[in-house]
Amino acid sequence: MVTELIRLKIALLRNSLKRSVWQLVGLIIGGLYGAGILGLVIVGLVGLSFADPSLAQTVVVLVGSAVVLGWVLIPLIASGVDMTLDPARFVTFAVPMNTLIAGLTVAGVVGIPGVVTLIASLGTAAVWWRNPVSLVAALVCALIAVLTCVALSRLVTSATTSLSGSRRFKDLSGIIAFIPLILLGPIFTSSAAGIHNAREFLPTLAQTMAWTPLGAVWAVPGDVARGYFGQAAIKFLIALVTLAATLWLWRIMLAKALVTPVHQAVNRRGAGKLGFFGMFPGTPAGAVAARSLTYWFRDPRYGGSLIIIPLLPVILWFSSSQSGSPDLLNVLGPVTAFILAWSISADIAYDNTAFSQHVSTGVSGLADRVGRAAACGLVALPICTVFVLGPVWLNGSWEQLPALAGLTLGILLTGLGLSSVVSARFTYNVPLPGESPFKTPPGSGMQMFVVQMGGFLVLGLLVVPELVLAILAFATGQSMYGWLALGVGTILGAVFLVVGIRSGGRWFDNRAPELLAEVSKNR
Amino acid sequence: MTDIPHVVPPARNGTPALSLRGVTKRFGQKLAVNSIDLDIPAGSFYGLVGPNGAGKTTTLSMATGLLRPDRGQVWVHGVDVWANMLEAKRLMGVLPDGVRLFDRLSGEQLVTYSGLLRGMDKDTVQSRVGDLLRALDLQEDAGTLVVDYSAGMTKKIALAAALIHAPRLLVLDEPFESVDPISAANIRDILHGYVNSGGTVIVSSHVMDLVQRMCDHVAVISGGNVLAAGTTDEVRGDSSLEDRFVELVGGRNASEGLEWLRNS
Structure with a gap:
C-alpha cells in the first residue's frame, strides 16, 4: 500500500507535466x-x-x-x-x-x-x-x-x-x-541593530x-x-x-x-440587498464597476493584492527611520498608485470562465474597460490621497505636495490606462476563484514574467515627463517644477487613460471569444 | 439582412430560430465538430442529445457567440451571429455548462448584473429579478452568495440570468443537471409556457426520457456529426428515443462478461 x-x-x-511544457x-x-x-x-x-x-x-x-x-x-x-x-x-x-x-x-x-x-x-x-x-x-x-x-x-x-x-x-x-x-523583513532589519x-x-x-x-x-x-x-x-x-x-x-x-465530509456553514439571506449595484448608475459600465468593486471587497484574491498596502507605510517608516532620511516616506504615494493601478492588469484572467457572462450578454469593450478602471480608481483615489498627504504632513514639507500629487496622479491614471489594454490583450494564469491569493498557478511563470516586466517598462516610459519634473522640483526646490509636474501628470495621465480604455475596448470587442478561450485554459 | 453571404439558410416555416451551416471546430488533432448543418424551427422545443464528448457544448458555444468556429456560419432569426454579434446576442439567452459564475455576488446581484450588462433600465431589471427569483423558488436565498449555493440552485440562478432580457431563443446546456425533481418540474413549466408564447428553446441533455417527454424536436449528435434530426416522433419511429439513440450511436456492449460480478 x-x-x-x-x-x-x-x-x-x-x-x-504532460499537460504543458511550462510545467516541466x-x-x-x-x-x-x-x-x-x-x-x-x-x-x-x-x-x-x-x-x-x-x-x-x-x-x-x-x-x-x-x-x-x-x-x-x-x-x-x-x-x-x-x-x-x-x-x-x-x-x-x-x-x-x-x-x-x-x-x-x-x-x-x-x-x-x-x-x-x-x-x-x-x-x-x-x-x-x-x-x-x-x-x-x-x-x-x-x-x-x-x-x-x-x-x-x-x-x-x-x-x-x-x-x-x-x-x-x-x-x-x-x-x-x-x-x-x-513584516518579517522590517522586524529583522530593526533587530539587526542589536546584532x-x-x-x-x-x-x-x-x-x-x-x-x-x-x-x-x-x-x-x-x-x-x-x-x-x-x-x-x-x-x-x-x-x-x-x-x-x-x-x-x-x-x-x-x-x-x-x-464527516466538509460542511459549509451558510447563512441564508433574503432579497433586497443590492450593495454597490444600488449605488452605481444602471448602465453596463456602472454594473461592471459595481461588480468589480464588490469583488475588491469579497474576493480574497483582490484583498491579497491589497494586503501589502497598509503594510507599506510601516515598512517604509522602518526603513526611513533606519536610514535617517525622512524623504524616503515620499515614495509611499507613487508606489501605492503603481501597485493599485497595476493590480487590474489581469482582471479578466481573475474572472476565469465567469467572463463568459460578459461575452454572452455582448457588453461593449468600452463599458467593460470603463467599469473595471472606475472600480479600481474608486479604491485607489482615497488611499493615494491619504498616502500623499500623510508623509507631507509628517515631514512638514508642504512645498513638495504639488510634485508628489502630480506624480502619484500621473502614475495612477497612466497605470489604469495601461492595465485596461494589458488585461484585454495579454493574459496569463492567475489563482482560480476560491484559491489562495498567494498560490502561483502551474505553467504561469514565463508568460506572467514577460507580461509584468513589459508592463513595468512601458509604464515607466509613459510617466517619464512628470517623473522628471517631480525630481527637478525635489532637487531644485523651485515650486514651478512642482506645479508643472501636477499639470503634466494630470493631463498626460488623463490622455493615457482615455487612449488605454479605448484601445483596450477595441481589442475586447474584436477578441472577446478568443479572450474567453484564453482564460478558460486554466481551470 | 442585406449582407447575407453566398449560403442562404433554407426557410421551411418562415425563418428558423437557429441555423447552422458547415460549422466546424478543430481542437488540435481532434475534429470536435465536423461541418454541422442544423435548423431549429422557430417556436420549437428542441432537444440536442449525444454521448459525452459528442460536440454538443462546442456546437452550442459556436451558435451563441462564445467560441469562434473555424468554418461555417450561424444565423439566429436570420441574423448572422458572427457578423452581427450584438444584434444576435440580444435575441439569445444562454445557459452555458461547465463555466463559473461571478459567484461572489449574491443570487439577486448576479441576475441584476446580467440585466444591466445587456443595457436594460434599472426599474425593469428590478421587477423582473423579483419575478424570476419567485418563479424559480430562490427568494429565500436571494441574498446568499452564489458560491454558497448548491449545484441545483446555481443552475437555477444561471437560468434566471439567461431569461432576464426576454430573449426569443433560449440555449440551455444541460439545464437539469443536479436540479431537484420539483425545481425541474417548475423549470419545465416555465419553458413550456415560454414556447407556447412563441419562444424557442434548445436544451442539450443526455437524459433521453426527459427529452422524449419534453421536446417536440430532437437532433442526435455523435463524434461531431448530426446523425439524425427532426421531430421527436420522426427520429424515434416506433421505438423509444433511448433505443433509437443507442441504435444510432452504437457502442453498447452485450451484457456478458463480468461473470464474477453476479452474486448468485
Missing part, C-alpha cells in the same frame, strides 16, 4: 533552485564540521527548527499546497488507517520540498563525521525530523480543513497568515529551542558529540514523542475527517 501511494504520487507528478520548465527551475540550496547547505555543513561543536550545534538547531516551523506554516499560507494525495479521495477505498497514515507520510516526502529537506537533513550527519556514534545518531535523527516535518504539515492541513467550515474563514486565514511574513548582542542571544535561543519539539531532534547528535549522553537521550525522547503525538493527532483528525 505504501509503495502504491508513492507510485501514485509519482504518476500524478509525471502526468501533470517550472519543475526544472524548481529543481535547480532546490539543488542550488542543497549545494550551499552541504558546503555549509561540511564547513561546520571544522568549527567548534557547540557553535555547530547552535547553527544546526536554529536552522533545523526554522525548517520544521516552515513545514508547519506553509500549508496555512498556501492552502492546498500539495493536495494531490488528499485524504478525502481515499474515503471510498477500504484502506486501513495505519497504512494510510504511513503511506501518506512517506509519499509526502516525494516532491521537491520533501526531497530537499530529506537530503539536507541527512547532510547534517556530515557535521559529525569525526565522531561515529554521533554520525549514526545524526542519520537516525534526520529521518525522524523529516517524518515529523511531513506529519506536522499534514496535521496542520487537516486541522485547518476541518476548522474551515465556513468559506469566510478560508478566505481570511490565507491572507492573515501572510502578514507576519511581509552585536546576537553572539550571546543566538546560543541561548538555540539552547531553548533544543528542548522544544521543534529543535530537540536536531540537538541530539551535537550532545552526543560533546559527551552529554543524558541530555541527548532526553532530547531524543522528546523528538520521538513529538513524532508520535503528531501522528496520533493526525490520525484522530483524519478519522474524523473521513466520516
